[in-house]
Amino acid sequence: MNNSDDSAAEDTILEIRDASVTFDLSRGVSRVLDGVDLDVKRNEVLGVVGESGSGKSMLANALVDAVPEEGDLAGSIRYHPPGGEEIEVLDQDAEGLRRLRWEEISIVSQSALSSFNPTMKIRTHFEETLDNHDYDMLEGMERAGQLLSDLYLEPDRVLDSYPHELSGGMRQRALIALSLILEPEVVVMDEPTAALDLLMQRSILNLLDEIQDDYDLTVVFITHDLAQLSDLADRLAVMYAFEITEVGPTEEILENSAHPYTRKLLRSTPDLEGPLNQMEAIEGAAPDPVNVPEGCSFHPRCPMATDKCREQDPGLYDVTDEHTSACHYWDEVDENVDLRSSAPEDPSAEVATPELASERGGDPLLSMEDVSIHFEETQGFISRETETVHAVDGVDLDIYEEDVVALVGESGCGKTTLGKASIALQRPTDGEINYRGTDIWEAHDDRGSLLSRLTGGIGAPDPSDADIDFSEIRRALQIVHQDPASALNPNKRVISSLQKPLKKWNAEMDKEARERRIYSLLELVGMEPPEDYAERYPHQLSGGEQQRVALIRALLMNPDMILADEAISALDVSLRVETMDLLLELQEMFGTSFLFISHDLSNARYLAEKAGGRIAVMYLGEIVEIGPVDSIISNPEHPYTKALRWATPDLDKEEIGTLPMRKIDIPDATNPPSGCRFHTRCPEAREACTRENPEPIETEDGKQVACFRADPDHEYWESEPIAAEEGDSRIDPTGSNAATGESDD
Structure with a gap:
C-alpha cells in the first residue's frame, strides 16, 4: 500500500495530502473531495480525468484554496516554489492567497466569457492584473503581446476588443495568455476547451504543448475526455466518486x-x-x-x-x-x-457495416437542392451598418428512409442553420427543400393562403397543389436540442411535458392511454420505474436522463426524421456511446432517420457507420466532402476533412503533431474568401484556389469532394502555391508543407 507521508522529492512542486471538501446540506453531508493524495511533478503535464461530478473541478479549486465559502476544505496542500521555502496553501491569509493565485499558481476556467468582465476591453484585464501585483506595466504588456502572438492571435486587435467581440477560441486563448502574464510556475486548466469544437480544442492543445516547453510550466489539465490527454499528458490521475482511483504514466495507464x-x-x-x-x-x-x-x-x-x-x-x-x-x-x-x-477481440464479432441507406433504392425522404441561407446582421450602435451573413450557400443533400447523415464541421460553419432548414424551422433564401416530394415552404405558404381565404383576406392567392399539409410535415420532422435542460420546462413534471404532444396530435387518446404510452417509452429508454421518473422535474434528472426525455418527446410525434443538433456534446464521454446506441435502437424500432449534427468526427463515425449512414463535412456554409463513413475516415481527400481528422482525439496517438492548416481561426461568414473558401487556411492552396470555387467531384470510393486536388487534370496543378502571409502557422517558406511533410510538387 502507498501510504507514505515522506517529504516531497525535489521534482515535486505540489503535494496534496488527505484533501477533503464537504458541504453541510439539509439532506446530509456532501463530500465532494474525499481524502485525495496526489503529487504534481515540476514541469510535467498532469492530466486529471473522470466523469462529470467526480470532483475534478473541486480539486482544482482546492489547489489554490478557492473552495466556495459554504464548503469546508481540510487536509494539506504544500507548494514548493523553485529555490524557495515550502508554502502550506491552506495556511495563507488573504494577501498570501492573492499573490499565490496569480504569481505562482493560476487557473484557466472552462468559460472564458464568464472569466472576463464584459464591460472591459481585454487590454484592461491585462493592465489591472499587472497593476494589482505591482508588475512593471511596460514590460508586462510586452509580454502580453508576445504571449498572444505565441497563441496565434493579433495582439493589438485582441487587446482592443471587448470579450464578446472575439470568437470562443480567441477568448479562450486570450484567457490562457492572461493566466501566464505573471509568469506562474503552475497553471491549472479546468476543462479549458470543453466549450469549443474539436478543431479549436486540438489547436489549443497543440499550442499548449509548445508553450509548456517554452515557458517551463507545470500544467494540471482537467477534463472528462481521456482521449484528449493521450498525447499531451505525461501522467494521468483518474478520479471517481471524489477520490483518486489510479495514477501513473500516460502510456502505462492507456496500455496497462x-x-x-x-x-x-x-x-x-x-x-x-x-x-x-x-x-x-x-x-x-x-x-x-x-x-x-x-x-x-x-x-x-x-x-x-x-x-x-x-x-x-x-x-x-x-x-x-x-x-x-x-x-x-x-x-x-x-x-x-x-x-x-486496435483489433477486434473476436474478428467474427466485429460490427458489420449495413448497406448504405442511400443505396437501398427509393426516393429520398428529404431532399435539399441548392439551398442557401443568408442573414442580415446589423453592426455598430451609431452607424447601424448591415452586413450579409452567408450561413449556408448552395447545399445539395438527400436523406433517405432509416438513414443517418452525420454533419460535421467547426462552430459557425452553418451546420445548425442547415439543420433547422431541413425541418422547416428556417426558411432558405434560395433553393428547395422537399419532404416526400412536397416543397415544404410551398406547403407552408398554402396553409397561410388558405387561412387568409377562410378569414376573408383580400387578394389572397389560391393554394397551390402541395401534396402534404404543412402541419403533417412539421409533425414528421422533429428536433432534439443540444441542451435538454433548456428545452424542457423546469416547472413541469416529465409526464406533463410528454403529454403535451400526445394531446395535440392524438386528441382521441384518453389520459390512461397517454400515460401507458409514456410509461412504455420511459421503460424502453431505461428510465425505470417509469412511474417514478414521470413524476420528476427536469432538475431531478441527470443530463443523460434529460436527453432521453427530450428524445421521447420527439418520438411521440412518430416522426420520419429527427434533427439531433449536438444532442450528445453536452454529455459525459462515458454517456455518449450509450446515447448513440439508444438512437440506433430507436431507429430500428421506429424506422426514424437522423440528421446528426456534431463537431466530433469520432461520434459521427460511431453512429453513422453502425447505421449504414454517411458523413458530410461542412465548411463556411458549403459541404466540401460527403460519403460513406469508412471512406471519409480512412481516406479523407479534402484538406479540411484531413484537418478535422487530425483534430479528433485518439487513444492511440503518440503525439499531437503540427497543425495542418495555415491559420487557426475561421474567416468571418460576412466576408467569405473568394474562390475555394478554405484556401486562406489550406496548406495545399494554390493560386487557382483563389479564383474559382470547386464543384463536387465523384471519387472511386463513393465520395463527393469539392477540391481541385481530386481532379488530376485541373489547372490547379500548374498554378503557383500561395505565398505564406503574416499569421500563417507552420508554413515552411522553402515550399515544403510542414503540416504533412510533403512537397507541393
Whole structure:
C-alpha cells in the first residue's frame, strides 16, 4: 500500500495530502473531495480525468484554496516554489492567497466569457492584473503581446476588443495568455476547451504543448475526455466518486491500467480507429456525494466486486514505482476486464457495416437542392451598418428512409442553420427543400393562403397543389436540442411535458392511454420505474436522463426524421456511446432517420457507420466532402476533412503533431474568401484556389469532394502555391508543407 507521508522529492512542486471538501446540506453531508493524495511533478503535464461530478473541478479549486465559502476544505496542500521555502496553501491569509493565485499558481476556467468582465476591453484585464501585483506595466504588456502572438492571435486587435467581440477560441486563448502574464510556475486548466469544437480544442492543445516547453510550466489539465490527454499528458490521475482511483504514466495507464473503472472509461470513449464492438457504455451511474457507497466506491458498477470491495476501502496499491491503483484486485484486473485493442477481440464479432441507406433504392425522404441561407446582421450602435451573413450557400443533400447523415464541421460553419432548414424551422433564401416530394415552404405558404381565404383576406392567392399539409410535415420532422435542460420546462413534471404532444396530435387518446404510452417509452429508454421518473422535474434528472426525455418527446410525434443538433456534446464521454446506441435502437424500432449534427468526427463515425449512414463535412456554409463513413475516415481527400481528422482525439496517438492548416481561426461568414473558401487556411492552396470555387467531384470510393486536388487534370496543378502571409502557422517558406511533410510538387 502507498501510504507514505515522506517529504516531497525535489521534482515535486505540489503535494496534496488527505484533501477533503464537504458541504453541510439539509439532506446530509456532501463530500465532494474525499481524502485525495496526489503529487504534481515540476514541469510535467498532469492530466486529471473522470466523469462529470467526480470532483475534478473541486480539486482544482482546492489547489489554490478557492473552495466556495459554504464548503469546508481540510487536509494539506504544500507548494514548493523553485529555490524557495515550502508554502502550506491552506495556511495563507488573504494577501498570501492573492499573490499565490496569480504569481505562482493560476487557473484557466472552462468559460472564458464568464472569466472576463464584459464591460472591459481585454487590454484592461491585462493592465489591472499587472497593476494589482505591482508588475512593471511596460514590460508586462510586452509580454502580453508576445504571449498572444505565441497563441496565434493579433495582439493589438485582441487587446482592443471587448470579450464578446472575439470568437470562443480567441477568448479562450486570450484567457490562457492572461493566466501566464505573471509568469506562474503552475497553471491549472479546468476543462479549458470543453466549450469549443474539436478543431479549436486540438489547436489549443497543440499550442499548449509548445508553450509548456517554452515557458517551463507545470500544467494540471482537467477534463472528462481521456482521449484528449493521450498525447499531451505525461501522467494521468483518474478520479471517481471524489477520490483518486489510479495514477501513473500516460502510456502505462492507456496500455496497462490496473483499475476496472479506468478500463471501462477507456472502452466508453469513441475514437476513429478502435473496433466499434469494443466501445461500450459504463453500466450504472456515479454515486450521489451525500450517499457514497461503503468500501470501494466503484463496487456497484464493477464486474469484479466482492464482499471485500463492499466493506473495505482499498486505498492506493503500488502497481509499479510510478503507478498506483485503488483496487484490492489490481493484479487480477487484466484477466477480468478487457482493455480496448486496435483489433477486434473476436474478428467474427466485429460490427458489420449495413448497406448504405442511400443505396437501398427509393426516393429520398428529404431532399435539399441548392439551398442557401443568408442573414442580415446589423453592426455598430451609431452607424447601424448591415452586413450579409452567408450561413449556408448552395447545399445539395438527400436523406433517405432509416438513414443517418452525420454533419460535421467547426462552430459557425452553418451546420445548425442547415439543420433547422431541413425541418422547416428556417426558411432558405434560395433553393428547395422537399419532404416526400412536397416543397415544404410551398406547403407552408398554402396553409397561410388558405387561412387568409377562410378569414376573408383580400387578394389572397389560391393554394397551390402541395401534396402534404404543412402541419403533417412539421409533425414528421422533429428536433432534439443540444441542451435538454433548456428545452424542457423546469416547472413541469416529465409526464406533463410528454403529454403535451400526445394531446395535440392524438386528441382521441384518453389520459390512461397517454400515460401507458409514456410509461412504455420511459421503460424502453431505461428510465425505470417509469412511474417514478414521470413524476420528476427536469432538475431531478441527470443530463443523460434529460436527453432521453427530450428524445421521447420527439418520438411521440412518430416522426420520419429527427434533427439531433449536438444532442450528445453536452454529455459525459462515458454517456455518449450509450446515447448513440439508444438512437440506433430507436431507429430500428421506429424506422426514424437522423440528421446528426456534431463537431466530433469520432461520434459521427460511431453512429453513422453502425447505421449504414454517411458523413458530410461542412465548411463556411458549403459541404466540401460527403460519403460513406469508412471512406471519409480512412481516406479523407479534402484538406479540411484531413484537418478535422487530425483534430479528433485518439487513444492511440503518440503525439499531437503540427497543425495542418495555415491559420487557426475561421474567416468571418460576412466576408467569405473568394474562390475555394478554405484556401486562406489550406496548406495545399494554390493560386487557382483563389479564383474559382470547386464543384463536387465523384471519387472511386463513393465520395463527393469539392477540391481541385481530386481532379488530376485541373489547372490547379500548374498554378503557383500561395505565398505564406503574416499569421500563417507552420508554413515552411522553402515550399515544403510542414503540416504533412510533403512537397507541393
